[in-house]
Amino acid sequence: MASLNWLLGRRLASDEAELERIGPRTGVPILGLDALASAAYGPEAALTLLLPLGLAGAGHVLPLLGLIIALLGLVYVSYRQTISAYPGGGGSYTVARENLGPHAGLLAAAALALDYILNVAVGISAGVGALVSMVPSLLPHTLLLCLLILALLTIVNLRGVRESGLAFLLPTYAFVATLFVVLGIGLVKSLTSGGHPLSEVPLPIRPPSLETVSLWILVRAFASGCTAMTGVEAVSNGVPIFRKPTIVNAQRTLTAIIAILVVLLAGIGYLTRAYGIIATEPGARGYQSVLSLVTAAVVGRGPLYYTTLWSVVTVLALSANTSFADFPRLCRILAEDRYLPDFFATRGRRLVFSHGIVVLALLSGMLLIGFGGVTDRLIPLFAVGAFLAFTLSQAGMVVHWQKLGGKEARHALPLNLAGAIATGLTTIVVIVSKFAEGAWLTAAVIPMMFFGFVRIRRHYEGIGAQVRSDEPLRTAAVGPPIVVVAAQSWNKLTERGIHFAMHLSSDVHAVQVKSESVKMQDLTAQWPCLVAEPAQSAGLTVPKLVVLTSNYRQFFEPFLAYVLQLRDDHPDRDLVVVIPDLVVDHWYYRFLHNNRGAILRTLLRLRGGPRVVVVNTPFYVDGNGTSC
């Protein structure tokens, strides 16, 4: 308990919830890390696909990024509207469910949930990947580093929302500040040199053009660049964690995140063109990330270069945190709608939804272990979920405005419609252009999750219907139960069991199963003086002794057969099975005992049926061997 308090902080009372809420300053690190980190890999992903075009490709970077920024603007406006329309959070799931029906909502939920899980694995492994490319001696420990970061994120998040925001404040703002400085210097240098600045370091040799520009290459580059937009939905999902005025705070946070992201994307796009930077082949010798190339070209490999790159590494690794903030909330809303087990809706000791955090850590940990900490192959799976959720959310908003009507709706509807069409088209582009690389897997897993949600809800509804009752308590007198006591030999446990059984009913059967193995005394000889006579003289019904013999050295089968026979012979009565249980004071002593009680309880549960009730009478002993 004490160590749990130290690790996770003291338990918070439910009415302390308000103190745990946040404003935009902590909102950006908590909900924006994912979106901001996208700036590190989105442009890179687009540039890599333009690689076969050689220097000719560099000319297409700016238009492609322009298109992505425009799309981002549309999505921003739409989510801003969503926040004010749905301050309860839940983002795409809620909007789609409310306006397009529960199935559309579940589709969005499945897409988002998968995206969050992938984001944790990909974010951490991208950060560790960048780290080991700076410190190659760490390469053999890739997986260990990934799991350490995952454990750290899990613990910080279990400590509560506010603490995780505070922990990530510094790295986030360091990332933004250093990149802004680098981009600013680059811009000044570019402008003062008439748009043709000289690189501070020699740039990698530019490969020759291997292909000519084709629409297919541009489309694929666009689809890859769209990963720059993942994480944008996070704020709308997390609205309830903001302090009042909730909507204003959430919208300000979203605006800040999008504004920073746009500056980063535009700056990186401009400077790659100005310096004529082309991506290097990932995994090949001499590979450097685009951000590293741009920074080195602008400021050389000095202290500022290393500070910037370190902050990029940190933010990539921590971008997983956005999933930790949003995945548990999504699960909570799904659980409240009975699409996931109850426990996802219960807040833990620090008022966060601990079960969701733990499940997210386990699932992404399995991904990390399965891929050995190198999740490059997961990146193509990534954008599908995000854009599917975007599309459903925007389409939902269109219906929302239609239903609502009025002046505001007339202004808002066209924007959401444009957004829905644009993101819908992008989703199709992403699926088609990345299908072979792995998007087919997303396209398979999302429906599986969808049907899983539906099955879970149907299970709960079915059980609810079977369990529900408005009937008052039955009071009709029924016969007293028949009580069966397991009695292998006469000792204090047996005595306790029979003594208790005689309270319950006058119809008590003590059952002994004899077998050749251990020297066992037949209870028949002892029964008259130990049980029958005392009972008779006290005027009580004498418990019946039943001795069964097993030729096959079994205990459970004969005992169970007797109980089930008794049950079938008395269809109108309850059957109570009393199992005297030895309770030892340390868990390791349990290996020294046969745990017959636990096994018998399980068997009776499996095969006993509704009329068989199991009772455990405990007998406590001191395992140290000193009589007490």
Add this chain to the structure above:
Amino acid sequence: MASLNWLLGRRLASDEAELERIGPRTGVPILGLDALASAAYGPEAALTLLLPLGLAGAGHVLPLLGLIIALLGLVYVSYRQTISAYPGGGGSYTVARENLGPHAGLLAAAALALDYILNVAVGISAGVGALVSMVPSLLPHTLLLCLLILALLTIVNLRGVRESGLAFLLPTYAFVATLFVVLGIGLVKSLTSGGHPLSEVPLPIRPPSLETVSLWILVRAFASGCTAMTGVEAVSNGVPIFRKPTIVNAQRTLTAIIAILVVLLAGIGYLTRAYGIIATEPGARGYQSVLSLVTAAVVGRGPLYYTTLWSVVTVLALSANTSFADFPRLCRILAEDRYLPDFFATRGRRLVFSHGIVVLALLSGMLLIGFGGVTDRLIPLFAVGAFLAFTLSQAGMVVHWQKLGGKEARHALPLNLAGAIATGLTTIVVIVSKFAEGAWLTAAVIPMMFFGFVRIRRHYEGIGAQVRSDEPLRTAAVGPPIVVVAAQSWNKLTERGIHFAMHLSSDVHAVQVKSESVKMQDLTAQWPCLVAEPAQSAGLTVPKLVVLTSNYRQFFEPFLAYVLQLRDDHPDRDLVVVIPDLVVDHWYYRFLHNNRGAILRTLLRLRGGPRVVVVNTPFYVDGNGTSC
């Protein structure tokens, strides 16, 4: 069940035991494999240590093996006497316990048990090692092959004694026959060539002498060669598995095993000298086992060579089986003396001591996995246990004859005394000369096991004393129990629980714990019409509704606190806690429910004390979601 029958054979009744007993013909494979396989590695171990002496070392092989054979003869005579004196089996443990006291017995038991576990790991990995040196493409699968053989041995042994004897009959006799043929041909060739036969194949280049002969080298070579004697105690431990006349059959088996072993050792020793064969460096390029060198020198690399070597591989791998025959019996005797848990003394479906077999397989499997299937480093740990057991057994026999007196004793005592002194000295030599190589580990583990046995017995005795009772049943009327029912909402489960509780006592408390998390209806409003009025109109005491509130979203703590308070307020009464339990029809549905019942039961067991009895009332539902 059906698949278990197919895998392990049908369950045997206790009175079929006689049919499972064996004679000398199956006794040799079952109890002799370990001893016979020793012929494959004992001489090799001695020759390897003589390697630095170059050709000069070969001259010392025969005297060393002569010494070992003489020691073997002494041990044989002694164990022959042990078999007739202790036909109940148990070998060293029984003899030492009866004559030298329980602590000496436990020391022998610990030594033997460790030896058996090591023997399984070393035997299997030696066989697989020989196999992969013949078929190098299997090398990457070493561990897998080891575990497959382990699984095979486990299953065969679980099928029963007779079947394992029959399965190993052919490989054992093939091993003996082929080696006898090879040794016979070698002897004839040697005699017809005046003691200087020519090798059929070129022998490896003999390394130059690096050291001169010293007593220390000879002592260490002797200690290593003594591994040739491991496994000899097996027959005396397993006497009860022989059919009548038990003693005669056991003695014949022992005689057969020792005679074959002596012939093999003497033959190998003679031929190494005649052909001038020197061991090759293990692990170095061009390594070949001594048996392979001898066989190739005598018969060339023809079909007979390969047949012989294959039979050696098989017997090495199966030598582990001796442990499977004896370890469970040793555990059984220890369990009957309460030094190990009961279940080791229960015979399984095929009348073997299945628990011992499974535990042996698990422990040696862990060794194999821990060492990746290459257990060379375990070999030095090996002989210590065997010789410690030999010594204790012989010393025990000396005391036995002293106590017994008479003519037979006067003849027998000197033999056992000589044996005790010789094996005692050998034990010391083995420990000292192999201490640094790993014997220190044995010297540490054996005392740990010893104290483990003592602790287990003390635990059972302590509990026995606490549980034992000759007191008759208490019949003094005590107050009826107070019954607490967990009732989170009104449904059929709750109704069933309260209904059952009202049978037990008129003092029923229904406890609801309210928390912010899930929308929960306070039962207070429903209580009058659902419970109070029906109970009143039936003339029953109305169950008391208790609503607790948790500020910290906990269920267990408030509920438990209430129960424990009630218990402390009524020190003279039993407390029955009724937990209504939802039973779903498939195990995987359990993940969808919070398993509160199981957790609460565990907590009550841990903290409830002797007066708190737990009752589970089951309610069965169909998880498929279709109301039934």
